[in-house]
Amino acid sequence: MNSTSTQFVPSRRMGLCEPMPQVGMWNDYKENNCMHTSQPVILEVDSRFDNQSEDTSHGTVGPSNKYDQEENKPVDKVMRRLAQNREAARKCRLRKKAYVQQLENSKLRLMQLEQELERARHQGSYIGGGLDTGQLGYSGTTNPGIATFEMEYGHWVEEQNKKIADLRNALYSDIGDVELGIFVDGGMRHYFDLFAMKATAARADVFYLMSGTWKTSAEHFLSWIGGFRPSELLKVLMPHLEPLTEQRRLELSNLRQSCQQAEDALSQGLEKLHQILSETVADGQLGEGNYLPQISAAMEKLEAMVRFVGQADHLRQETLLQISRNLTTRQTARGLLALGEYFQRLRALSSLWASRPRGSA
Amino acid sequence: MDKVQKLSSENGVVIFSKSTCCLSYAVHMLFQELGVIPYVHEIDRDPEGKEIEKALLRMGFNSPVPAVFISGELVGSTNEVMSLHLSGSLVRLLQPYRTLN
Numbered sequence: 001m002n003s004t005s006t007q008f009v010p011s012r013r014m015g016l017c018e019p020m021p022q023v024g025m026w027n028d029y030k031e032n033n034c035m036h037t038s039q040p041v042i043l044e045v046d047s048r049f050d051n052q053s054e055d056t057s058h059g060t061v062g063p064s065n066k067y068d069q070e071e072n073k074p075v076d077k078v079m080r081r082l083a084q085n086r087e088a089a090r091k092c093r094l095r096k097k098a099y100v101q102q103l104e105n106s107k108l109r110l111m112q113l114e115q116e117l118e119r120a121r122h123q124g125s126y127i128g129g130g131l132d133t134g135q136l137g138y139s140g141t142t143n144p145g146i147a148t149f150e151m152e153y154g155h156w157v158e159e160q161n162k163k164i165a166d167l168r169n170a171l172y173s174d175i176g177d178v179e180l181g182i183f184v185d186g187g188m189r190h191y192f193d194l195f196a197m198k199a200t201a202a203r204a205d206v207f208y209l210m211s212g213t214w215k216t217s218a219e220h221f222l223s224w225i226g227g228f229r230p231s232e233l234l235k236v237l238m239p240h241l242e243p244l245t246e247q248r249r250l251e252l253s254n255l256r257q258s259c260q261q262a263e264d265a266l267s268q269g270l271e272k273l274h275q276i277l278s279e280t281v282a283d284g285q286l287g288e289g290n291y292l293p294q295i296s297a298a299m300e301k302l303e304a305m306v307r308f309v310g311q312a313d314h315l316r317q318e319t320l321l322q323i324s325r326n327l328t329t330r331q332t333a334r335g336l337l338a339l340g341e342y343f344q345r346l347r348a349l350s351s352l353w354a355s356r357p358r359g360s361a
Numbered sequence: 362m363d364k365v366q367k368l369s370s371e372n373g374v375v376i377f378s379k380s381t382c383c384l385s386y387a388v389h390m391l392f393q394e395l396g397v398i399p400y401v402h403e404i405d406r407d408p409e410g411k412e413i414e415k416a417l418l419r420m421g422f423n424s425p426v427p428a429v430f431i432s433g434e435l436v437g438s439t440n441e442v443m444s445l446h447l448s449g450s451l452v453r454l455l456q457p458y459r460t461l462n
Contacts, residue, residue: 251449254449255447255449258446258447258449259447261394261395261446262391262443262446264390265388265390265391265394266387268387268390269383269384269386269390270383272383273383276381276383301381304382304383304384307384307424307439308383308384311384311387311439314439314440314443314444315443315447318443318444318447319447322447
């Protein structure tokens, strides 16, 4: 991919560039391009520019019949002017690209802040700042392990957004596989960091982790035992890993089946835990007001929950590792980018949902 | 320990478990899904259970159950079983013992 394919022709309205001379081929650009921040438009402009970059090169060596329209200026002056214009246009495109990038980042940041605000509104009393802490299930005390996790998770999401942007830039630039591999490793390790954070938080309060309040609403809706469902992840990723050889496609399809089987097994184990917990708590005479033995016995069962969450995260980690083992660096990079943006979209959806007008049909 | 060795060599697929251990149950369900009927030994229902637990811990298990043996060889606990399954190796190890469909 050549570097010109990601450049825009600037719009005069933006005042970012010097005015262009009335040379035929540039007029098309001016009319058709304007400043948008939404992604689809950016892609459209890319392809259009790709077609017309060939025109540019023709313009430099082609016949001068187009310029006869000019007022009989000597050819070399025109050529120099054209070169200057090209340079100005190039600089303009780069500035515009940087501007658009900045806008996109700000948009994401805004959505993030809105989510945090929404979450803080819901959980204000949990962090110990509210009046009703006594009514929550935590005996009025703030769990420091959980407060730490909340903070660290906020940082993790910010870092994740940065990593995704970096990965996207790396993929669309001309860097080699070795350099790209550094971004891929960083991306994978970032997920593993999250699993480690969750393991620590599970020891502090496994129910908090299972409750999913630390995630956005859409993520939580789609979650399975405190996080994403590995087989679903594979389903989302696979189209973005193409082109795949038949063998690779088969391997990935087998991986997805294995994930599903492992998930089913863990889900059944969790079902059994529910049953056992219920039986333990309900054991003996219900109604006599003495239940310390049952509660003590149930405590042990709750400990098993920590292992289940750990097992689910282990499955997620193994899935990510297994995916990367079967693919090239570039494919893994594309997969990580697709995955990262998938979760960004879910978070954005949650924000949008949270800010929808209430009381409307 | 003798009993661990004895049971794991007499049976193709062995899961040392406890009646209340739900992760052991999960591993059991996975094996069934793969067409295998494992030999499940509940050590809390075994009078020699404490000895077996000690032996398993000595073998390197962090928690005594679930402890999985296939063809007499130590496979590991839930982590190892899941990793092997995702890599496709578990099915190969279980192949000689698949009876269900």
